[in-house]
Amino acid sequence: MGPEVLELEQQLAGFTGARHCISCANGTDALQMALRAREIGPGDAVIVPAFTFVAAAETVSLVGATPVFADVREEDFNLDPESIRPALAAARAAGLRPAGIIAVDLFGQPADYGRLEAIAEEEGLFLIADAAQSFGSALDGKRAGRFGHVTATSFFPSKPLGCYGDGGALFTDDDELAAILRSLRQHGQGEDRYDHQRVGINGRLDSIQAAVLLAKLETFGEEIVARQEVADEYGRALSAVAAVPVLRTGASSVWAQYTIRVLERDRVAAALKADGIPTAIHYPRPLHHQPAYAGSPIAATGLARSERLAGEVLSLPMHAYLDLATQDHIVASLHRAVGGTGLGRAASGYR
Known part of the structure; x- marks a missing residue:
């Protein structure tokens, strides 16, 4: 204080x-x-x-x-x-x-x-x-x-x-x-x-x-702009092979994670890892499936989307200083892993 x-x-x-x-x-x-x-x-x-x-x-x-x-x-x-x-x-x-x-x-x-x-x-x-x-x-x-x-x-x-x-x-x-x-x-x-x-x-x-x-707040505005540029490039480059995130009308994002959706996620993540690209899964198990909350009430209409997302989401490298050459490497690797396999947007049920 x-x-x-x-x-x-x-x-x-x-x-x-x-x-x-x-x-x-x-x-x-x-x-x-x-x-x-x-x-x-x-x-x-x-x-x-x-x-x-x-x-x-x-x-x-x-x-x-x-x-x-x-x-x-x-x-x-x-x-x-x-x-x-x-x-x-x-x-x-x-x-x-x-x-x-x-x-x-x-x-x-x-x-x-x-x-x-x-x-x-x-x-x-x-x-x-x-x-x-x-x-x-x-x-x-x-x-x-x-x-x-x-x-x-x-x-x-x-x-x-x-x-x-x-x-x-x-x-x-x-x-x-x-x-x-x-x-x-x-x-x-x-x-x-x-x-x-x-x-x-x-x-x-x-x-x-x-x-x-x-100190970090001094450059935060510039970093927000840079993060959006990285997200824009991902969206352009990946929309044909994966379900990419969408901004609602009137909304902006700081892209804490750039999270796509694919089927056979573990295989795709392994292929990216083999190319030296780290990924993360946020989050692999919805909260109502966690032992600590197994007895908690859930919405009467169910939680089907939460369960589906938990099995498909994959977060890619994202930060304000991600250079284009590195991003091109990530995009090319993902295209190789997903392209032609039916793992993209239509297969995932994304709308």
Whole structure:
């Protein structure tokens, strides 16, 4: 909580346009703090996409609430608004009180917040925008950090804006919510360090990480542009042989991952590895198939898209400094692995 932390919070708030930025130790703490600030706990249900990193469901469980899994859309990997009400029905059938939604902006593009915010308003739900992978993106002229009741993000080193260890932040325009989040971050502190108004956590951001982020923020805008150029080249070069990600109208992405879809994924990944090209699978098993969440309710309409995506996604090298020669090598290798085998867009069922 040194002076670098306050400066970072001010700069991040200015970057996003949010009234408040509350830094914290990591993205998982950010999600947990958001849930605790609204006193979500035992007996409550929070809707979470089934196809995402475990932190979204984990934090719901850590506050004593129950994650209820909804499906995602194939075209952008994000929470499907059409799956929310079937998930709410499953929550109520299980005797739970629907309390919130965590919408994860998977791989860099914001979720459909226009529809999600409308559903949250109609149903009286607390909407958390998880921008751990989308910080720096925008939707309809608003940057990530301005969606939902509160936005949580991560500055883990692999993120588009990453520090040299763990770090995170929350963004909100709600003055009261911001004050509670600041208290929770420092052991529930009130008027002074020995006044504890609520049960909090040690969620402070390290000043060294804040200093790193301040330096990296200076070039972040340029890197967002460069990442888009890399994504554009991938899209042009790979659309004939794989299902490539699609941006919704009005949305931009920071391309935390460039994730395609292919059948026989393991064989394709092995062929790229033989050519010296690393790949990754985000994520090989949907959350409702994880042992820790096997008993959690799922949307009444099922989670077929989450299950299909988990078997097809493959993330390619992506960063702002990926040179064209290296990208050409990746593209050529993928064409050799996939071309003529029926593993591309039509075969995957992508639309």
